[in-house]
Structures are given as C-alpha cells and as structure tokens.
C-alpha cells in the first residue's frame with residue numbers, strides 16, 4: 505500500500521491537525537509530494553511551509569474560501585485528496601453551530617467543488633454519525649442516529665460526498681473514524697486528558713466511566729486511511745479496532761501505566777454522546793488492512809509522549 509503513494513501528489517486538508525499531521529508525515533515517508541492545507545499557521549516541524557526536498561507545500565487557507573482552493577488544485581497534479589479539515593471537537597460544534605456548519609458542511613462542499621478533476625476524494629467522517637447503537641459492533645449499514653451538532657455536520661458532509669458520486673460521477677470514499685489516540689492529540693480529548701490528570705495531579709477524575717469507545721492507536725488509523733486512499737474504488741469504511749473499552753477500564757489502564765497508586769474517581773455524570781461506539785471493520789479488512797500496533801503498546805507510547 506505504501507508503494508502506491510511513491511511519486512504521487514496528494515492533498516491533505518486539516519494538515520496541521522492531529523490526524524492530518526501524522527498523515528502528511530506518513531505520505532512524505534512513502535515518497536509522496538504533499539499539498540498540505542490548513543487554516544492554522546505552518547507547524548514548527550515544517551518550518552517555512554516547504555521542506556528542503558520540496559516534499560511538502562504548505563498553504564495556509566480556509567476551506568470555506570472556494571476560489572483560492574480551486575486555484576491551488578489547478579496548480580498541482582493532485583491524485584488523491586484527503587479532506588480532514590473540520591471543527592472536530594463535538595464541544596466546539598455545540599458551542600458555535602454556525603461555524604461548525606460553515607466549516608464541516610459548506611467547507612466540504614467547497615473542497616468537493618474545487619477538486620472536480622481529482623481522481624479520488626476521501627472524506628473523514630466520524631463514528632459519531634451512528635449515535636446510540638441498535639446493535640454492536642456497528643457495520644457501515646447501521647442507521648445514522650447521531651443528532652449532536654458535530655454528528656449532524658458529518659452526516660451532511662457524507663451526503664454531499666454521495667451527491668458528488670451519484671450525480672457528478674466522482675470517485676469518493678468516506679472514512680467513518682472511531683476514536684484515534686496518540687502523540688499530539690489536543691488535551692480536551694479523553695485519553696490525553698486522563699493521562700495529563702494522572703501525570704500532573706496524581707489522580708484521575710472521570711466525567712463518566714460508563715461510555716464504551718473503540719480506541720485505536722494513531723499509526724493504525726493512518727494505515728487504514730492510507731489503505732482506503734490507495735485501494736478503495738468508492739464507498740464507506742469504518743476505521744477502528746473492533747474492540748470496545750469502557751471509560752472506567754481505560755482510566756485504570758492509564759493509571760497502571762503512569763503509576764500504581766493513582767486513584768480513579770468516577771463522577772457518574774450524564775454523557776451527551778453515544779453510550780457505545782464499536783466498529784465492525786470487516787469491510788476495511790477486506791481491503792487488506794490490519795491493526796499492527798497493539799492497543800497496549802500504543803497506550804504506553806502515548807503516555808511516554810505526554811510524559812516527555
């Protein structure tokens with residue numbers, strides 16, 4: 505799958521973010537030239553916006569600006585476009601739905617529209633679209649019951665992609681990502697927040713220990729996204745491990761990695777998201793993907809990174 509990317513030009517929106525920055529690094533390691541787009545300033549690691557060997561061209565651009573995007577895509581022979589730019593925090597989407605709609609829905613329309621000639625469009629959606637489970641694990645035909653602001657914007661984004669496929673002949677794939685974790689994830693997400701609490705206060709307070717999530721180390725997630733980009737002819741793919749972990753159990757695992765005497769307190773508060781999200785990943789496995797970094801190893805690496 506890595507060989508597919510050698511010598512190709514690939515565009516990544518949301519390139520400065522958690523998943524985007526790992527994806528850009530994986531692509532350049534595989535020999536791609538990357539057109540990296542994000543509204544945020546260029547990350548320190550890619551100072552100047554171009555690496556010395558020209559493998560990354562970084563453009564600071566808001567995806568809601570269609571004309572600028574169109575110009576950029578015309579300048580480069582992009583073969584695969586990974587659209588990750590989004591207001592990715594469910595809390596931020598709830599706080600400012602107008603902005604979430606502008607970026608996650610209108611922005612997706614602008615990127616699709618500007619990239620009509622790009623042979624393969626890959627949209628990063630979320631398991632949040634499934635909402636409360638009817639059955640577990642969730643296959644791609646599970647009903648889309650997510651009604652939180654973030655989930656609603658991702659359902660609308662998926663419909664825009666399906667419109668492009670059905671009515672404009674686009675080759676496009678949808679990645680429904682469950683929960684990735686690893687170095688560089690913002691600390692408002694559950695794993696970094698629990699690790700940070702354990703490291704800084706010596707105790708863990710959990711909002712609720714009840715929810716079950718499908719948590720996967722970021723290297724495996726990037727392998728899966730790259731596999732979809734290289735091998736999918738179109739369609740929707742769950743990206744996850746297929747394994748559910750209860751938040752209470754996760755906190756105990758992190759406590760054990762940080763130090764044995766870390767107390768965990770479950771505040772037992774009400775959660776707004778789905779009570780359980782676990783992926784059925786058979787369709788992704790049929791593309792030739794498998795998880796290579798075990799959960800425990802990924803968690804240890806993540807704890808070490810935050811410790812550092």
Ligand SMILES: NC(=O)c1ccc[n+]([C@@H]2O[C@H](COP(=O)([O-])OP(=O)(O)OC[C@H]3O[C@@H](n4cnc5c(N)ncnc54)[C@H](O)[C@@H]3O)[C@@H](O)[C@H]2O)c1
Pocket residue numbers: 517518519520521522523524541542543544565566567568587588589590591592593607611628629630631680681682683684685690
């Ligand atoms: N991290 C996960 O576990 C996870 C799970 C499910 C889905 N996803 C999806 O994957 C994608 C990447 O998620 P992430 O965790 O890396 O999030 P992130 O917040 O770290 O990255 C998102 C990036 O998008 C950029 N961005 C926001 N608005 C923009 C705009 N108007 N124009 C250009 N860039 C803009 C941000 O600056 C940021 O760098 C998102 O679409 C997210 O919804 C992530």
